[in-house]
Amino acid sequence: MTTHHDGGGHGEELVRSLRSTVKGGVRFDDGARALYATDASNYRQVPIGVVTPRDVDDVLATLAACREHGAPVLSRGGGTSLAGQCCNRAVVMDFSRHMNQVVSIDPAGRRAVVQPGVVLDVLRDRAEEHGLTFGPDPSTHNRCTLGGMIGNNSCGVHSVTAGRTAENIEELEVVTYDGLRLRVGRTSDDELAAIVAAGGRRGEIYAGLRSIRDRYGELIRGRYPKLPRRVSGYNLDELLPENGCNVARALVGTEGTCVVVLGATTRLVPSPPTRVLLVIGFPDVFDAADAVPLVLEHGVIGLEGLDEQLVNDIRTKGGNTKQLHVLPKGGGWLLAEFGADTAEEAEEQARVLMEELDDKGLTLGMRLLDDPDEEERLWLLRESGLGATASVSGRADTWEGWEDSAVPPDQLGAYLREFKALLEEHGHDTAALYGHFGDGCVHTRIDFNLRARDGIADFRAFAEEATDLVLRHGGSLSGEHGDGQSRAELLPRMFGAELVRAFGEFKGLWDPDGWMNPGKVVDPYRLDENLRLGPRYNPIPVTTTFSFREDEGSFARATLRCVGVGLCRREEGGTMCPSYMATREEEHSTRGRARLLYEMLEGDVVTDVWQDEHVKDALDLCLACKGCKSDCPVGVEMATYKAEFFSHYYEGHRRPRSAYTIGLIHRWAGLAARAPRLANLAVTVPGLGTLAKRAAGVHPRRKVPSFAPRTFRAGFVPRRPAPGAGGQRVILWPDTFNDAFNPAALHAAADVLEAAGFAVDIPRTRLCCGRPLYDYGFLGQAKSLLRRVLEELAEDIAAGVPLVGLEPSCVAVFRDELRNLFPHDQDAERLCRQTLTLSELLERHAPDWRPPKVEARAVVQAHCHHRAVMGFEADERLLDRLGLEAEVLDAGCCGMAGSFGFEAEHYDVSMQVGELAVLPAVRAAAADAVVIADGFSCREQISQATDRRPVHVVQVIAEALADHSHPQEGTP
Numbered sequence: 001m002t003t004h005h006d007g008g009g010h011g012e013e014l015v016r017s018l019r020s021t022v023k024g025g026v027r028f029d030d031g032a033r034a035l036y037a038t039d040a041s042n043y044r045q046v047p048i049g050v051v052t053p054r055d056v057d058d059v060l061a062t063l064a065a066c067r068e069h070g071a072p073v074l075s076r077g078g079g080t081s082l083a084g085q086c087c088n089r090a091v092v093m094d095f096s097r098h099m100n101q102v103v104s105i106d107p108a109g110r111r112a113v114v115q116p117g118v119v120l121d122v123l124r125d126r127a128e129e130h131g132l133t134f135g136p137d138p139s140t141h142n143r144c145t146l147g148g149m150i151g152n153n154s155c156g157v158h159s160v161t162a163g164r165t166a167e168n169i170e171e172l173e174v175v176t177y178d179g180l181r182l183r184v185g186r187t188s189d190d191e192l193a194a195i196v197a198a199g200g201r202r203g204e205i206y207a208g209l210r211s212i213r214d215r216y217g218e219l220i221r222g223r224y225p226k227l228p229r230r231v232s233g234y235n236l237d238e239l240l241p242e243n244g245c246n247v248a249r250a251l252v253g254t255e256g257t258c259v260v261v262l263g264a265t266t267r268l269v270p271s272p273p274t275r276v277l278l279v280i281g282f283p284d285v286f287d288a289a290d291a292v293p294l295v296l297e298h299g300v301i302g303l304e305g306l307d308e309q310l311v312n313d314i315r316t317k318g319g320n321t322k323q324l325h326v327l328p329k330g331g332g333w334l335l336a337e338f339g340a341d342t343a344e345e346a347e348e349q350a351r352v353l354m355e356e357l358d359d360k361g362l363t364l365g366m367r368l369l370d371d372p373d374e375e376e377r378l379w380l381l382r383e384s385g386l387g388a389t390a391s392v393s394g395r396a397d398t399w400e401g402w403e404d405s406a407v408p409p410d411q412l413g414a415y416l417r418e419f420k421a422l423l424e425e426h427g428h429d430t431a432a433l434y435g436h437f438g439d440g441c442v443h444t445r446i447d448f449n450l451r452a453r454d455g456i457a458d459f460r461a462f463a464e465e466a467t468d469l470v471l472r473h474g475g476s477l478s479g480e481h482g483d484g485q486s487r488a489e490l491l492p493r494m495f496g497a498e499l500v501r502a503f504g505e506f507k508g509l510w511d512p513d514g515w516m517n518p519g520k521v522v523d524p525y526r527l528d529e530n531l532r533l534g535p536r537y538n539p540i541p542v543t544t545t546f547s548f549r550e551d552e553g554s555f556a557r558a559t560l561r562c563v564g565v566g567l568c569r570r571e572e573g574g575t576m577c578p579s580y581m582a583t584r585e586e587e588h589s590t591r592g593r594a595r596l597l598y599e600m601l602e603g604d605v606v607t608d609v610w611q612d613e614h615v616k617d618a619l620d621l622c623l624a625c626k627g628c629k630s631d632c633p634v635g636v637e638m639a640t641y642k643a644e645f646f647s648h649y650y651e652g653h654r655r656p657r658s659a660y661t662i663g664l665i666h667r668w669a670g671l672a673a674r675a676p677r678l679a680n681l682a683v684t685v686p687g688l689g690t691l692a693k694r695a696a697g698v699h700p701r702r703k704v705p706s707f708a709p710r711t712f713r714a715g716f717v718p719r720r721p722a723p724g725a726g727g728q729r730v731i732l733w734p735d736t737f738n739d740a741f742n743p744a745a746l747h748a749a750a751d752v753l754e755a756a757g758f759a760v761d762i763p764r765t766r767l768c769c770g771r772p773l774y775d776y777g778f779l780g781q782a783k784s785l786l787r788r789v790l791e792e793l794a795e796d797i798a799a800g801v802p803l804v805g806l807e808p809s810c811v812a813v814f815r816d817e818l819r820n821l822f823p824h825d826q827d828a829e830r831l832c833r834q835t836l837t838l839s840e841l842l843e844r845h846a847p848d849w850r851p852p853k854v855e856a857r858a859v860v861q862a863h864c865h866h867r868a869v870m871g872f873e874a875d876e877r878l879l880d881r882l883g884l885e886a887e888v889l890d891a892g893c894c895g896m897a898g899s900f901g902f903e904a905e906h907y908d909v910s911m912q913v914g915e916l917a918v919l920p921a922v923r924a925a926a927a928d929a930v931v932i933a934d935g936f937s938c939r940e941q942i943s944q945a946t947d948r949r950p951v952h953v954v955q956v957i958a959e960a961l962a963d964h965s966h967p968q969e970g971t972p
Helices: 012-021 030-035 056-069 120-128 146-152 189-198 200-223 247-251 285-290 292-296 308-317 321-326 343-360 372-383 385-390 409-425 453-472 488-495 497-510 555-559 578-583 590-602 613-620 627-631 638-649 657-661 665-672 676-684 688-696 736-741 743-755 771-776 779-792 794-799 808-821 826-834 838-845 864-870 873-882 904-916 918-924 936-945 953-963
Strands: 025-027 049-052 073-076 091-094 102-106 111-114 169-175 181-184 260-267 274-282 302-307 332-340 365-369 729-733 759-761 803-805 835-837 857-861 885-888 930-933
Touching (some): 012 025, 012 049, 012 056, 030 049, 030 590, 030 613, 056 073, 056 091, 056 169, 056 260, 102 120, 111 120, 146 260, 169 247, 200 247, 200 497, 274 343, 285 292, 285 332, 285 409, 292 302, 292 343, 292 409, 308 321, 308 385, 321 372, 332 343, 343 365, 365 372, 409 453, 453 488, 488 497, 555 590, 555 638, 578 904, 613 638, 627 638, 638 771, 638 779, 657 688, 665 676, 665 736, 676 688, 729 743, 743 838, 743 953, 771 779, 771 808, 779 826, 794 826, 808 826, 808 864, 826 835, 857 873, 904 918, 904 936, 918 936, 930 936
Parallel strands (some): 073 091, 803 835, 857 930
Antiparallel strands (some): 025 049, 111 260, 169 260, 274 332, 302 332
16 A cells, blocks of 8 residues: 655755755745645645756756656646646646747648647647647646646547547656656557667566556456546546557556656547537526437538536636527526537538427427627537536535536436436535536535535535445446546445555556655645535734625635636636736736735745735735636636735835835826926936936836826816707726826817717816726825715716726726725715716717718737726727728737736736737738827827827717718717
8 A cells, every 4th residue: 555655844955955946936935835835725734845857857956856756747737737636745746837849740640749838728739730729628727737637538528539648638648756768659459569678767567567457357347337438537448459468558647646757648639620619508407418418410520518507606706707698598507519621511510410309309499500709609608617617606616526526428317307306405506517428427516514514524425425426327427527536435336456456566667665646646635634614724814905795705805716717827818817818927816916915824834924925925816807807707806805914014025115105196197287297307307207207206218208298187178069959967087197197188088078969067076086096006105095985976976977087997996996995985976886987988979860971990908807807899880880991910918907006016017918919919900000008007008018099989979070061970
């Protein structure tokens, strides 16, 4: 039996040894250990330290040092494993940081050579250049790594035709803990005999493999279930002669317990150039499952299922709800994808299935989608399943633990009916059922109470009963995520004691002393050990300024939102997470920061609570873009967490100079309005400007915006529509940025609103929402400014007068922070509802007003807060109404992020973020295209880093009004 090496007793000697031989990162500090203490599972084990190897030599050096000092080793990819196999008391090697390349593509041979840390979508994009793809594609495809997929034997939507990862690996280059490097793959009888005859460590391993095959062969053939998704256990069946004694495929799915993967040669398969998606509605998910065998007969390349509970959870959480209209009538659905060389061929395949389903009267409705964008949105809805069911308002949190069982597809309907009954018997009747129905694989998250002893007892009892149930249907405990710690204890029920003994022998050949990811799969920890929560979970109590109303007023519960699926680690697309995209460091991802905050309240590794430097350093590079608020599947709000943390951190530390210059810009703008020329001289006179920037904490390469000669407030005259036109009164919010630096935008807004039939006023006194204050933790001042807003606008709030803002970040304060700071104030709630962007105001209160047509092309950068809090859909509709040929960039954050990009210590990251996508897209825009950016900081980043001069959309409308004699119709 393997010994559980606990990773204790390793000190400075191991660290010195690693740092003297490893070129990549070597981090044994408490912050790094906290970051890697868990994955996407229920488990937590604090590692000894973390190494990010740059190359194979670094891996070999790491193993040598660990051998010398007796330290266990754990290989890690994207850290999205759900069964606990990706956390351990070991030295963690994170391959995703540096060893992340596609080495080569062989289109003719349909092969690719990859490093273990390469992200799946990187490989797929390279393969698609040749009309090929890597078949297995988990929902984490844009951040999971090939090494992790090899470790877990991952699958995905298209495994229904391509198979598991094991079927798509041709060769592996591996190294054992004791330093033996091998290239393994199919092994003929002659090759096997020659290797054994050659002797040595390699011959010893292969002799043992042959012995396992010969002694256990009949038992393997008899006990291994025959189904597409048998992921549990080791792939000893790959050693059988009829399977070519494929040692590489036998090692796939061993979860880092046997070898370290240094590289892989993968199989590539043709990627259908045209796809259509048939959405089929059934009375319930059980009827949908019953139809799976019939649908499979029609050659689908993907077949997913989802139930009504999942749809309701998505609707409750408000994520991806705009895609729900695509679903036909039903209480359970199948998503059947067809692929072919032409659209006509794919549609014909789908229509044949539709006819048969119609003839048999099995469905409540069907919808055939042939728009790639619409199909993609529906796939995203399906992929959001884990996030949609993880934390639903008004319900207990849900957890993995029995989230990927699989049965033969023809057993799926019967299995689901019994599984649903088992859930209800244990009081878990809100668990959604969805997954890869074409392969008989079912995903769910269950509301186990993992903080109480009786809840943990229920967790164990349920897993044991569910194991017996799935085995009665000829299934596998795991159909995709692996065994890790969640299911390894239950493997004897599935395979019997003798085969489990064979698993131990297999591991023993490669890792005789048990140093590779100990306690996982073989001689495993109990499924209720090492729980991240457990009956002793008792976070440090803290008092917060924000109310955290969506987390029951608990900051501790907010830190538990992150479930570790790692969407924040994607390398392109969307907004979240710009700092990770720039640095590729775990601590600068939303997940990494959330984990550190969780550990901060645990207090045993990160020990200084609000004063902890590890947490501070991680949050320091957060751009507070709020991208995670909308992009994160579980709604982690790192901008809020950052502001809360810094409000406490700076109680014991001095704030940076920029906090008192940029952070208090509302004060300085008020003073500068009295003598703008003098204020501008301070930053424009050679020498003096350099000193001023240094004193203010601004990077020397940044151009400080000039104060306008006259503020908007100073020149504003209340606007009234033409006599007899009526006109609803609106308050135009003169935010500090536009009022002091770009009053032309506010004047343009007044013109447009008047033209649209509104009576335009502004607040009687100079007010500010305090947006920059949050970045520096000035929450007391921010709250005071908002309280003053509520007092000054009390009559207008009570009267329901809309407040329209031009600066998205300021509108976001009223729509987000305001309610979080004043959770029980009804005026705060009213003002939140009454505050609108320009596009929202025109759409809701002047729907009949027709803006002038603008015959032009435009490139549009949406402010991150705009997308995250208000959404950009109304703005896209306004752009359409204007007639603009507009390209709205899906390029994420511009990198300026308010004060962030001006600060000397953040300038480099700011520019890295901008150069990821936004700035190149702007430079590539046609010379005659208008560049539209409503956010002040977005405009500054673009104007300072390119030769383009962006404008607010309201300026485009105002200019068109001035150029056209445009008849106005309708009044609000």
